[in-house]
Amino acid sequence: MKQQKLLVIGNGMVGHKAVELLATQSQYQLQVLGREPRPAYDRVHLSSFFSGLGASELSLVDDDFYRSHGIEVSMSCNVRQIDRESKTVLTEEGHEYAYDKLILATGSVPFVPPVPGRDQPHCHVYRTIEDLLAIQDSALQSRVGVVIGGGLLGLEAAKALHDLGLTAHVVEFAPQLMAVQLDAEGGALLREKIEALDVGVHTGKNTLEIIAGTQQRYRMNFADDTYLETDMIVFSAGIRPQDDLARQAGLTIGERGGIVINEFCQTSDPDIYAIGECALRNGRIFGLVAPGYEMARVAVAHLNGRTDSCFNGADMSTRLKLLGVDVAAIGDAHGRTPDCCCLSWLDQENQNYQKVVLSPDRKRLLGAVLVGDTKDYDQWLPLMMNQMELSDPPEYMILPEAFRQSSAFDINSLSDDTWVCRCNRVNKGDIRDAIQNGCTDLGSITHATGAASTCGSCASLVRQILQSETVAMEASLIQTD
Numbered sequence: 001m002k003q004q005k006l007l008v009i010g011n012g013m014v015g016h017k018a019v020e021l022l023a024t025q026s027q028y029q030l031q032v033l034g035r036e037p038r039p040a041y042d043r044v045h046l047s048s049f050f051s052g053l054g055a056s057e058l059s060l061v062d063d064d065f066y067r068s069h070g071i072e073v074s075m076s077c078n079v080r081q082i083d084r085e086s087k088t089v090l091t092e093e094g095h096e097y098a099y100d101k102l103i104l105a106t107g108s109v110p111f112v113p114p115v116p117g118r119d120q121p122h123c124h125v126y127r128t129i130e131d132l133l134a135i136q137d138s139a140l141q142s143r144v145g146v147v148i149g150g151g152l153l154g155l156e157a158a159k160a161l162h163d164l165g166l167t168a169h170v171v172e173f174a175p176q177l178m179a180v181q182l183d184a185e186g187g188a189l190l191r192e193k194i195e196a197l198d199v200g201v202h203t204g205k206n207t208l209e210i211i212a213g214t215q216q217r218y219r220m221n222f223a224d225d226t227y228l229e230t231d232m233i234v235f236s237a238g239i240r241p242q243d244d245l246a247r248q249a250g251l252t253i254g255e256r257g258g259i260v261i262n263e264f265c266q267t268s269d270p271d272i273y274a275i276g277e278c279a280l281r282n283g284r285i286f287g288l289v290a291p292g293y294e295m296a297r298v299a300v301a302h303l304n305g306r307t308d309s310c311f312n313g314a315d316m317s318t319r320l321k322l323l324g325v326d327v328a329a330i331g332d333a334h335g336r337t338p339d340c341c342c343l344s345w346l347d348q349e350n351q352n353y354q355k356v357v358l359s360p361d362r363k364r365l366l367g368a369v370l371v372g373d374t375k376d377y378d379q380w381l382p383l384m385m386n387q388m389e390l391s392d393p394p395e396y397m398i399l400p401e402a403f404r405q406s407s408a409f410d411i412n413s414l415s416d417d418t419w420v421c422r423c424n425r426v427n428k429g430d431i432r433d434a435i436q437n438g439c440t441d442l443g444s445i446t447h448a449t450g451a452a453s454t455c456g457s458c459a460s461l462v463r464q465i466l467q468s469e470t471v472a473m474e475a476s477l478i479q480t481d
Contacts, residue, residue: 003027003028003029004027004028004029004100004101005028005029005031005098005099005100005101006022006028006029006030006031006099006100006101006102006103006303007031007032007033007089007097007098007099007101007102007103008030008031008032008033008102008103008105009033009079009089009102009103009104009105009106009245010033010034010035010103010104010105010106010107010276010278011032011033011034011035011036011039011040011073011075011105012040012043012105012107012276013040013041013042013043013044013060013276013289013292013293014105014107014275014276014277014289014292014293014295014296015032015034015040015103015105015107015275015276015296016039016040016060016061017292017293017296017297018103018105018275018296018299018300019032019071021296021297021300022300022303023065023069023071024069025300025304027303027304028100028101028303029070030069030070030071030072031071031072031073031074031097031099032066032071032072032073032074033073033074033077033079033089033091033097034073034074034075034076034077035076035077035078035079036075036076036128036129036130037075037076037130038055038059038075038129039059039060039061039066039073039075040059040060040061041055041058041059041060041129042058042059042060043289044289044454044455045058046058046129046132046156047156047157047159047160049129049132050132050136050159050160050163050164051163055129058129074091074095077091077093077095078091078092078093079091079092079245080092081245081248081249082102082245082246082248082249082272083249084249084250084269084272086098087099087100087102087271089102099271100271101271101272101273101303102271102272102273103272103273103274103275103299104245104246104259104267104272104273104274104275104278104279105274105275105276105278105296106242106243106245106276106278107242107276107277107278108239108240108241108242108277108278108285108287109127109239109240109242110125110126110127110235110236110237110238110239110240111235111237111238111239111240112125112235112237113148113207113235113237115207115208115209115210116208116209116210117209117210117211117218118210118233118235120210120218122138122141122142122217122218122231122232122233123210123232123233123235124138124232124233124234124235125234125235125236126147126153126154126156126157126160126234126235126236132160135157135160135161135164135232135234136164138231138232139161139164139165139166139232141231141232142166142217142230142231142232143166143167143216143231144166144167144168144169144216144229144230144231144232145161145164145166145167145168145169145230145231145232145233145234146168146169146170146171146220146228146230146232146233146234147161147168147169147170147171147233147234147235147236148171148207148233148234148235148236148237149170149171149172149235149236149237149238150170150171150172150174150176150177150178150179150201150203151177151178151179151180151236151237151238152178152181152318152320152322153236154170154172154236154237155170155177155178155194155322155323156236156322157234157236158170158194158199158323159322159323159324160234161232161234162197162198162199162323166231166232167198167200168199168200169199169200169201169202169228169230170194170199170200170201170202171202171205171207171220171228172201172202172203172204172205173204173205173206173237174203174204175203175204176188176191176203177190177191177194177201177203178190178322178327178329181318181327181329181333181369182327182329182333182369182371183333183334183335183355183369185344185346185353185355185369186327186353186355186369186370186371189346189351189353189371189372190322190325190327190371191203192351193323193325193351193371193372194322194323194325197323197324199323200228202228204224205222205223205224205226206222206223206224207220207221207222207223208221208222208223209221210233213229213230214229215229216229216230216231217230217231217232218230218231218232218233220233239277239285239287240257241257241258241259241277241278241279241280241285242277242278243257243258243259243278246259246267246274246278249269249272251267251268251269251272251274252267252268253280254280254283257280257285258278258279258280258285259274259278259279259280260280260281261273261274261275261279261280261281261295261311263298263310263311263312264298264299264302264307264310264311265279265281265295265298265299265302265311266299266302273299273302273303275292275295275296275299276292276295276296277292279295281295281311281312281313282312282313284313286313286314286316288314288316288318289423289454289455290314290315290422290423290454290455291311291313291314291316293423293424293425293454294311294314294422294425295311297309297425298310298311314422315331315384315385315422316329317329317330317331317381317384317385317422318455318457319370319374319377319457320455320457325371325372326370326371326372326373326374327370327371327374328368328369328370328371328374328377329367329368329369329370330365330367330368330369330370330377330380330381330384331357331365331366331367331368331384332357332366332367333355333357333367333368333369334357334367335357335366335367337357337359337366337367339360340357340358340359340360340366341357341358341359341360341362341394342355342356342357342358343355343356343358343394343395343397343398344356344369344398345398345399345400347372347400350372350373351372352371352372352373353369353370353371353372354368354369354370354373354376354397354398355368355369355370355398356368356380356394356397356398358394362390362394363389363390364383364384364387364388364389364390365380365383365384365390365394365397366384367384368380368384375460376397377457378458378460378461378464380397381461382414382418382419382420382461385418385419385422386414386415386418386419388413391413411461411464411465411468412468414428415428416428416429416432417429420451420458420461420462420465421449421450421451421452421453421454421458421462422458423450423453423454423455423458424449424450424451424453424454426449426450426451426458428465430449430451431445431449431451431462431465431466431469432465432469434448434449435465435466435469435470435473436469436473439466440466440470441466442459442462442463442466445462445466446462
C-alpha cells in the first residue's frame with residue numbers, strides 16, 4: 001500500500017513535536033517545510049543564548065534524526081500558497097509539494113504597535129535566533145536599551161539587554177507588569193524587585209512616536225507628555241497568529257485571527273490540521289508550549305485513526321524566573337470564578353507575595369499567584385489540576401511556615417494519575433515506573449519519561465517523587481532483610 005504524503009508547514013517546537021510523534025508511524029511519508037534557516041530549537045530557553053548557550057545547544061534535533069526516519073526537510077522555505085483543490089503547496093522559491101494530509105504549525109509573529117519610527121535601524125523583535133543575533137550586534141553600538149512590552153517575553157528581553165551591559169528599561173501600556181498572569185499586588189512587587197536591579201520600569205505608557213534623540217540615538221514620546229531616550233528598542237508587545245496561508249486557502253479564521261480548529265485540531269478542511277500558536281480553539285490562542293504539545297499529540301492521534309484524544313483548551317499555569325525574580329501563576333489567578341474566595345499574604349520585608357483563589361466552599365484551589373518565593377507551586381499545581389479537596393484550612397497555605405499549624409505537603413497524597421509534567425503528559429505513575437526500572441536521578445528520569453525536558457518547571461516535583469520512592473524502596477529492602 002502506497003504511503004500517504006503528510007506535509008508539515010512550520011518547524012518550531014510544536015511542529016517538531018508532531019514530527020517526532022509521527023516519525024515512528026509508517027502510515028505517512030513525511031515532508032517538513034521550515035521558514036528559518038536551521039532545524040527546530042528550544043524557544044523556551046531562548047534567552048540562554050545571551051548566557052553563552054549556542055544555537056547547536058538549543059537545537060531539538062539530533063544530527064541524524066531526519067535521515068534515520070526517512071523525513072525530507074527543507075529550511076529557509078517560504079510557503080506562498082496552499083491549493084486545496086489540487087492538494088499542493090507552492091513556495092516563493094518556486095517549488096511545489098503535494099500532500100494528502102497537511103499540518104499547519106506556522107506559529108505566531110511578534111506584534112509591533114503601529115508607532116511612527118518603528119522601522120528604523122536598531123529596532124528589533126525578540127522571536128528567533130536571528131533576532132537575537134541582530135540584538136547582540138545593536139548592543140555593541142548602544143548604551144541604553146528599551147523593551148516595549150512588560151509581559152513574559154518582554155521581561156526576558158529586558159534581562160537580555162541587562163546582561164549585554166546596557167542600561168535597560170521596560171515600557172508597558174498596561175498599569176502593571178505581567179497583567180495577564182499577575183494581579184495588581186503581585187505586579188507591584190515584581191516591579192519593585194526589577195527596579196532594585198537597576199532596570200527602569202515605565203507602566204501606563206502609550207508610545208506615540210520614535211524620533212531622533214538628543215542624548216541617545218532615539219527619543220520615545222509618550223501620550224502623557226513624558227519621553228524616554230534610548231539607543232535601541234526591542235518590541236515584545238504580544239503575538240499575532242501566523243494565519244496568512246490559511247486565509248489565502250479559504251480556511252475559517254477567527255474574528256481576531258487564528259485558524260479555527262475542532263477538538264481533533266482539524267481546520268474547516270478535514271485534511272488540514274492546525275496546531276500551536278496559529279490555531280484558535282474555543283475563541284482562544286494558546287501561547288505556551290504545553291498546550292501546543294498537547295495539540296500535536298491530539299492531531300497525530302487523529303491522523304492515526306484515533307478519536308479518543310481531544311483538545312478543548314488547556315491550563316495556562318506557568319512558573320519562571322524573570323530578571324532573577326521567581327514568578328508563578330496558577331489557574332484562575334485573577335479570581336474571575338463567580339463567588340470564589342481570595343486570600344493573600346504580602347511579606348514586604350522578605351519581598352514575597354502569595355495569593356490563593358478558592359472555591360466558594362473554600363475546599364478547593366482554583367488559582368494562585370506567587371512572587372518571590374514560588375516553592376509552593378509544586379504542591380499547589382496538582383491540587384488545582386486534579387481539584388483535590390484541601391486537607392487543612394486554606395489560610396495555612398499562604399502563611400509563613402513559622403505560623404502554619406499543618407504538616408508539610410505529603411507527596412504520597414498524590415495519586416499515580418496526577419499530572420506532573422504537563423508539557424510531555426507525564427504523570428506520577430510514569431515517574432514511579434521509571435524509578436522502579438532503575439532511574440536514580442533527575443537526568444535518567446527525564447531521559448526515560450520526558451518529564452522536565454521542556455520548560456523545567458516540574459523538576460522540583462520530580463525530585464520529590466524520586467526522594468519519596470527511594471525512601472520507600474529502601475524501607476522495603478530493610479523489611480525484607
